[in-house]
Amino acid sequence: MDFxxxxxxxxxxxxxxxxFGAHEQxxxxxxxxxxxxxxxxxxxxxxxxxxxxxxxHHHYQLYAGDxxxxxxxxxxxxxxxxxxxxxxxHFDIDDxxxxxxxxxxxxxxxxxxxxxxxxxxxxxxxxxxLIRIGNFDFNTKMVIQIELSKILQxxxxxxxxxxxxxxxxxxxxxxxxxxxxxxxxxxxxLSYIKNGYLIDxxxxxxxxxxxxxxxxxxxxxxxFKQTYGISPRExxxxxxxxxxxxxxxxxxxxxxxxxxALGYTDLANFSRQFxxxxxxxxxNWRNQHESD
Numbered sequence: 001m002d003f004x005x006x007x008x009x010x011x012x013x014x015x016x017x018x019x020f021g022a023h024e025q026x027x028x029x030x031x032x033x034x035x036x037x038x039x040x041x042x043x044x045x046x047x048x049x050x051x052x053x054x055x056x057h058h059h060y061q062l063y064a065g066d067x068x069x070x071x072x073x074x075x076x077x078x079x080x081x082x083x084x085x086x087x088x089x090h091f092d093i094d095d096x097x098x099x100x101x102x103x104x105x106x107x108x109x110x111x112x113x114x115x116x117x118x119x120x121x122x123x124x125x126x127x128x129x130l131i132r133i134g135n136f137d138f139n140t141k142m143v144i145q146i147e148l149s150k151i152l153q154x155x156x157x158x159x160x161x162x163x164x165x166x167x168x169x170x171x172x173x174x175x176x177x178x179x180x181x182x183x184x185x186x187x188x189x190l191s192y193i194k195n196g197y198l199i200d201x202x203x204x205x206x207x208x209x210x211x212x213x214x215x216x217x218x219x220x221x222x223x224f225k226q227t228y229g230i231s232p233r234e235x236x237x238x239x240x241x242x243x244x245x246x247x248x249x250x251x252x253x254x255x256x257x258x259x260x261a262l263g264y265t266d267l268a269n270f271s272r273q274f275x276x277x278x279x280x281x282x283x284n285w286r287n288q289h290e291s292d
Contacts, residue, residue: 014186015095016242019148022089024131032079039230039238039277040092041102042070043151045124050081055108065112067120071103073229087128091148094242096178098156100171100227105159119154123147173213174227177220180209181236185262189243192261193253205263206232241277244270248286255282 018040024047044053044067051062055076062068062081070076072092093099110117126147130140184205209232210220224232240262247258259270274282 015093016246017145017148017152018090018092018242019144020090022087022127022131024085024087024128026085027080029080029082029084031084033077035075035077037073037075038070038090039072040090041072042090043088043124044068044070044078045087045120045128046084047087047128048085049083051084051086052079052081053077053108058108060109062109063112065117065121067110067112067117067124068108069102069106069110070108071229072099087124089127091152093152094182094239096175096182098152099178100175101159102155103228104171106155116154116158120151123151123154170223171227173215173220174224176213177206177209177224177232178228178235180212181205181232182239184209185236185239185243188263189247189261192257206236237273238277241274244274244282245285245289248282249289251290255286258282 020040021042026048044051044062046062046064046066048064050064053060053062053068053070053076055070055074060068106116110120112118112121127144130136130143133140207217210217213220215223221231224235228235230238244258244262247253247261248255253261255270256267259267262270264270264273271281274280274285278285280288
């Protein structure tokens with residue numbers, strides 16, 4: 001007998017939401033950041049003065065109250081205008097569909113008078129005000145999580161219409177590949193944790209994902225990178241790093257087991273990949289976060 005036959009359910013939430021690099025800074029007029037790119041979204045909010053940002057061969061000048069969103073892997077540079085004070089932070093989320101919506105549906109520049117910027121203002125200033133507290137305890141982290149979630153909700157609502165207007169076959173293919181990779185990796189990890197060994201062959205996940213969509217490998221790699229800014233293999237590596245962080249804070253799992261669960265045949269390969277993305281070894285990262 002199915003005791004939950006008539007139950008109404010809420011959706012399962014299975015994503016990593018990362019917030020980092022948040023800072024406020026007043027800079028001299030000759031301040032400049034070299035050309036760079038990041039694996040996460042970067043948000044810039046001008047508090048006072050002016051700031052110059054160049055991205056995708058376009059130049060923007062931001063004034064007090066303006067907001068700028070830089071998507072992952074987009075090459076850009078920044079410099080001060082006059083009397084610049086700004087607030088900046090990075091965030092990343094491994095939900096493929098939302099990530100596509102943000103990349104495709106939001107423009108870079110949002111002046112202070114725009115509806116989006118007006119909606120964001122209290123949440124951006126709320127995050128910025130936390131810097132002055134200085135006591136970053138559990139409550140502070142929860143406030144950050146709440147404010148970032150509200151910001152993402154504003155982003156999502158702003159992209160719904162744009163998503164409907166700009167939907168295309170290539171974007172849908174890319175999302176399907178990303179969804180397959182995330183689900184396959186999650187099932188692989190759960191299988192290892194439950195059974196102590198990997199039931200399915202863990203190699204060739206990217207190729208399997210593209211074949212599942214029904215397109216050629218070359219076309220799949222090309223449209224995926226056009227959509228996400230990184231290759232499917234790089235995307236899978238990022239998923240593995242995010243999953244490894246969730247497992248590393250659980251002391252019952254050894255680093256060797258985590259490596260195997262993620263599909264690495266060699267612990268050294270896992271350690272190198274983890275350090276590539278975090279600048280720390282898995283052991284050092286675990287030691288640093290074991291009391292969080």
